[in-house]
Amino acid sequence: xxxxxxxxxxxxxxxxxxxxxxxxxxxxxxxxxxxxxxxxxxxxxxxxxxxxxxxxxxxxxxxxxxxxxxxxxxxxxxxxxxxxxxxxxxxxxxxxxxxxxxxxxxxxxxxxxxxxxxxxxxxxxxxxxxxxxxxxxxxxxxxxxxxxxxxxxxxxxxxxxxxxxxxxxxxxxxxxxxxxxxxxxxxxxxxxxxxxxxxxxxxxxxxxxxxxxxxxxxxxxxxxxxxxxxxxxxxxxxxxxxxxxxxxxxxxxxxxxxxxxxxxxxxxxxxxxxxxxxxxxxxxxxxxxxxxxxxxxxxxxxxxxxxxxxxxxxxxxxxxxxxxxxxxxxxxxxxxxxxxxxxxxxxxxxxxxxxxxxxxxxxxxxxxxxxxxxxxxxxxxxxxxxxxxxxxxxxxxxxxxxxxxxxxxxxxxxxxxxxxxxxxxxxxxxxxxxxxxxxxxxxxxxxxxxxxxxxxxxxxxxxxxxxxxxxxxxxxxxxxxxxxxxxxxxxxxxxxxxxxxxxxxxxxxxxxxxxxxxxxxxxxxxxxxxxxxxxxxxxxxxxxxxxxxxxxxxxxxxxxxxxxxxxxxxxxxxxxxxxxxxxxxxxxxxxxxxxxxxxxxxxxxxxxxxxxxxxxxxxxxxxxxxxxxxxxx
Numbered sequence: 001x002x003x004x005x006x007x008x009x010x011x012x013x014x015x016x017x018x019x020x021x022x023x024x025x026x027x028x029x030x031x032x033x034x035x036x037x038x039x040x041x042x043x044x045x046x047x048x049x050x051x052x053x054x055x056x057x058x059x060x061x062x063x064x065x066x067x068x069x070x071x072x073x074x075x076x077x078x079x080x081x082x083x084x085x086x087x088x089x090x091x092x093x094x095x096x097x098x099x100x101x102x103x104x105x106x107x108x109x110x111x112x113x114x115x116x117x118x119x120x121x122x123x124x125x126x127x128x129x130x131x132x133x134x135x136x137x138x139x140x141x142x143x144x145x146x147x148x149x150x151x152x153x154x155x156x157x158x159x160x161x162x163x164x165x166x167x168x169x170x171x172x173x174x175x176x177x178x179x180x181x182x183x184x185x186x187x188x189x190x191x192x193x194x195x196x197x198x199x200x201x202x203x204x205x206x207x208x209x210x211x212x213x214x215x216x217x218x219x220x221x222x223x224x225x226x227x228x229x230x231x232x233x234x235x236x237x238x239x240x241x242x243x244x245x246x247x248x249x250x251x252x253x254x255x256x257x258x259x260x261x262x263x264x265x266x267x268x269x270x271x272x273x274x275x276x277x278x279x280x281x282x283x284x285x286x287x288x289x290x291x292x293x294x295x296x297x298x299x300x301x302x303x304x305x306x307x308x309x310x311x312x313x314x315x316x317x318x319x320x321x322x323x324x325x326x327x328x329x330x331x332x333x334x335x336x337x338x339x340x341x342x343x344x345x346x347x348x349x350x351x352x353x354x355x356x357x358x359x360x361x362x363x364x365x366x367x368x369x370x371x372x373x374x375x376x377x378x379x380x381x382x383x384x385x386x387x388x389x390x391x392x393x394x395x396x397x398x399x400x401x402x403x404x405x406x407x408x409x410x411x412x413x414x415x416x417x418x419x420x421x422x423x424x425x426x427x428x429x430x431x432x433x434x435x436x437x438x439x440x441x442x443x444x445x446x447x448x449x450x451x452x453x454x455x456x457x458x459x460x461x462x463x464x465x466x467x468x469x470x471x472x473x474x475x476x477x478x479x480x481x482x483x484x485x486x487x488x489x490x491x492x493x494x495x496x497x498x499x500x501x502x503x504x505x506x507x508x509x510x511x512x513x514x515x516x517x518x519x520x521x522x523x524x525x526x527x528x529x530x531x532x533x534x535x536x537x538x539x540x541x542x543x544x545x546x547x548x549x550x551x552x553x554x555x556x557x558x559x560x561x562x563x564x565x566x567x568x569x570x571x572x573x574x575x576x577x578x579x580x581x582x583x584x585x586x587x588x589x590x591x592x593x594x595x596x597x598x599x600x601x602x603x604x605x606x607x608x609x610x611x612x613x614x615x616x617x618x619x620x621x622x623x624x625x626x627x628x629x630x631x632x633x
Contacts, residue, residue: 001021001024001025001028001059001062002062002066004094005058005059005062006020006021006024008062008094009055009058009059009062012058013051013054013055013058015045015047015051016045018045019044019045019047020055022040022043022044022045023036023043023044023047023052023055024055024059026040026043026044027055027056027059030531030535031535032474032496032497032535033049033052033053033056033471033474033475033496034049034474034475034478034479034496034539035496035497035534035535035538036052037049037051037052038478038538038553038603039538039555039557039600041597041599041600041603042594042595042596042597042599042600046599049475053471064096065093065094065095065096065099068096068099069090069091069093069099072090072099072102072103073087073090075103075106075107075108076090076103076106079106081106086102089102090102097178097281098171101169101171101174101175102171104168104169105169112161112165113158113161113164113165114161114162114164114165114166116158116161117157117158117159117161117162118162119148120144120148120149120158121144121148121149122144122149122155122158122159122162123162124144125140125141125144125155125156125158125159126158126159126160126162126163126166128140128258129156129159129160129163129258129261129262130163130166130258130262131258132252132253132254132256132258132259132262133256133258136257137156137256137257137258137260137261138152138156138257141155141156141159142155156261159261159265160261160264160265160268161265161268163261163262163265163266163269164265164266164268164269164272164273165269165273167247167251167265167266167269167273167274168269168273168274168277172250173247173250173274174274174277174278176246176250177243177246177270177274177275177278178278178281178282180238180242180243180246181212181236181237181238181278181279181281181282182213182282183213183238184211184238184239184242185211185212185213185236185237185238185282186209186210186211186212186236186237186238187209187210187211187212187215187220187223187234187235187236187286188208188209188234188235188236188237189205189206189207189208189209189223189226189227189232189233189234190206190207190232190233191206191207191231191232191233192230192231192232192233195230195231198231199226199229199231199232202222202225202226202229202231202232205222205223205226205232206232208223212236212282212286215286217289217290217293217294218290218294218456220286220287220290221290221294221456221459221460224287224290224459225456225459228459234283235279236279236282236283236286237275237279240270240271243270243274243275244266244267244270247266247267247269247270248263248266251263251266252266287461288461290460291460291461291464291465292464294456294457294459294460295460295464295465295468298457298460298465298468298469299468299469299471299472302448302451302469302472302473303472303475303476305402305439305443305451306439306440306443306444306472306473306476306477307439307440307476307479307480307616308439308440308616309439309616310437310438310439310440310614310616311371311399311436311437311438312437312614313334313335313437314334314370314371314437315331315332315333315334315367315368315369315370315371316331316332316336316369316370316371316372316373316433316436316437317329317330317331317332317360317363317364317367317369317371317372317373317433318330318331318332318372318373318374318375318401318429318430318432318433318434318436319372319373319374319375319383319387319429319432320375320377320403320406320425320428320429320432321374321375321377321378321379321380321382321383322377322378322379323347323348323378323379323382324348325343326343326344326345326346326347326348327343327344327345327346327347327356327379327383328341328343328425328426328428328429329341329342329343329344329359329360329363329429330426330429330430330433331363331367331369332430332433332434332437333367334437335486336430336433336434336437336438336441336442338419338422338426338430339367340363340366340367341422341426341429342359343425344356344359344360346382346383346386347379347382347383347386353386356386357386357389357390360387360390361390361392361393364392364393364396365393369396370396370397371396371397371398371399371436372387372396372397372398372399373399373401373432373433373435373436374387374398374399374400374401374432375400375401375402375403375406375428375429375432376400376401376402376403377403380400384398384400399436401432401433401435401436402435403428403432404450404451405443405446405447405450405451406428406431406432407424407428408446408447408450409427409428409431409445409446410424410425410427410428410431411424412445412446414445414490415427415431415445440476440477440480440491441482441487441488441491444473444477444490444491444494445488445490448466448469448470448472448473449465449466449469473494474494474496477491477494477495477539478494478495478496478539479615480614480615480616481539481540481541481553482495482539482540482541483541483542483543484506484510484516484519484522484540484541484542485510485515485516485542485543488507489503489504489506489507490503492506492507495536495539495540496535496536496539497531497532497533497534497535497536498528498532498535498536501527502525502527502528502532505525505526505527505528506522506525506528509524509525509526515542516542516545517542517545517546518542518545518546518547518550519537519540519542519545519547519550519556520556522536522537522540534557537555537556538553538554538555538556539553541612543612547559547573548573548574548577549562549573549577551611551612552577552607552608552610552611552612553603553607553610554604554607554608558596558600558604561591561596561601561604562576562604562608564591565586565591569582569585569586576608577608577611578611580609583605583608583609586605588601588602588605
């Protein structure tokens with residue numbers, strides 16, 4: 001990677017250049033963010049997952065910059081207008097804005113007023129006027145009147161059009177305008193004519209203004225939504241006189257007729273070219289900033305959902321509640337396998353309620369149910385109250401589970417593949433129950449945007465939102481790790497180094513050959529080569545493996561270190577994992593190498609102590625308050 005970019009990234013993120021350089025090299029070798037942040041701490045200098053991901057984003061940004069630079073250079077060279085000075089400026093450009101400003105005079109565009117004036121031969125007149133000497137501009141203009149130019153005013157207008165375009169294409173001028181917008185721009189919103197009744201939800205913004213640099217992201221999004229729906233007209237601009245003052249100081253010299261022509265051209269350049277262009281820039285920049293703020297909230301909400309506490313291996317009776325249509329009921333075993341389904345009608349009169357109660361009692365006994373999951377949609381509270389009146393033969397915990405996205409899952413290809421013989425209501429109830437067993441394993445089957453992660457999620461940049469939410473899913477799945485012998489292909493596809501096809505191959509291999517007995521067996525899976533094995537192995541668990549390290553986050557490349565520790569203590573690896581006293585005797589410095597230093601060794605010891613336990617906290621039951629029934633205070 002370009003050393004210049006490494007320095008810039010390091011300065012922006014507040015890390016050392018060697019950290020950026022090594023991380024960039026690891027990415028170039030096909031390493032993933034989860035793998036680098038967990039298993040390459042020596043090379044990255046202990047960068048965390050967020051920092052590694054930020055470096056990845058910055059690398060991508062500079063790659064896009066270089067790609068655009070090459071396209072621009074090719075275009076200018078194709079026009080035969082490249083000079084050594086321009087080439088150097090293009091090579092030195094470190095952001096897209098500077099690059100586009102340099103390209104602006106050479107950019108192929110529709111026929112402008114300046115282009116028309118040049119065709120009339122008025123460019124020499126524009127050059128002369130720009131000198132702003134004492135001679136009369138009108139006298140110069142008279143010499144250009146002829147077949148293509150009707151009179152002096154047309155000649156002067158054409159010259160002003162050429163000057164205005166030059167002012168607009170001046171890099172220094174554009175930067176001065178940007179500084180003015182950044183410092184003083186106001187965002188205004190006005191009601192579009194005859195839209196008052198239709199746009200009542202935007203009534204706070206019918207006549208609104210606020211300094212752009214201070215506007216909160218959610219207000220900006222509300223304004224943008226109002227504009228997109230045709231209710232509001234949005235403008236962004238500083239005081240016009242301030243812009244005129246800046247342009248006059250830069251371009252107007254003296255007080256002659258030539259100066260007046262340049263002043264008029266400068267004002268026209270601002271109103272017709274500069275202001276709309278810079279306004280669009282700042283509208284886009286503000287949108288990007290608001291999007292990033294919103295997406296940050298969305299990603300945190302999603303992370304909290306995905307890392308919600310799992311119930312663990314319990315038998316579950318799940319209810320998708322409803323009034324008129326009844327409650328869809330399913331029974332699941334410890335792995336989430338569907339054992340039974342039917343509908344009950346506890347809210348349709350005493351007779352139906354009694355039948356539902358008897359059904360629940362019988363099913364809890366028959367399928368050895370440990371707990372009950374109730375979706376939090378319509379009739380949720382009433383269904384919970386009904387269930388809690390039932391006197392089961394053993395204590396049964398009741399949990400309220402979020403239904404967000406369950407209907408999306410029910411109609412998805414994933415659900416049809418899992419339950420081809422069942423309708424949407426059964427699939428939805430199963431999803432509710434499985435979310436209680438393991439939220440992460442179930443929610444990865446749903447498009448993250450369908451889980452309901454925040455307000456305005458449909459207004460932000462959808463590509464950026466998808467990338468960010470997918471990154472969160474990948475982060476959470478790899479943080480927790482998955483059971484290689486029970487994970488669905490959808491869950492496996494998010495594991496570092498894998499993907500949909502290799503995940504499918506793993507499941508197919510498991511179906512044909514039975515459960516994996518070791519991580520090493522992964523190498524027998526079609527298309528899972530050494531690189532993919534390196535990236536994925538540490539995140540996959542085998543609970544009953546011959547080698548107990550296969551059920552930890554210790555990477556296979558570090559097994560020899562643990563085996564050496566056990567050998568030095570005259571014990572087995574299993575003893576080392578199970579006995580804290582043995583681990584306390586280990587002096588980590590004795591096992592440190594250039595490749596596996598103290599950070600990796602500390603991680604290994606932590607994993608031995610954890611012994612394959614889930615990093616998520618234990619689940620606590622949440623219930624409706626029995627004292628609150630309305631939203632009134």
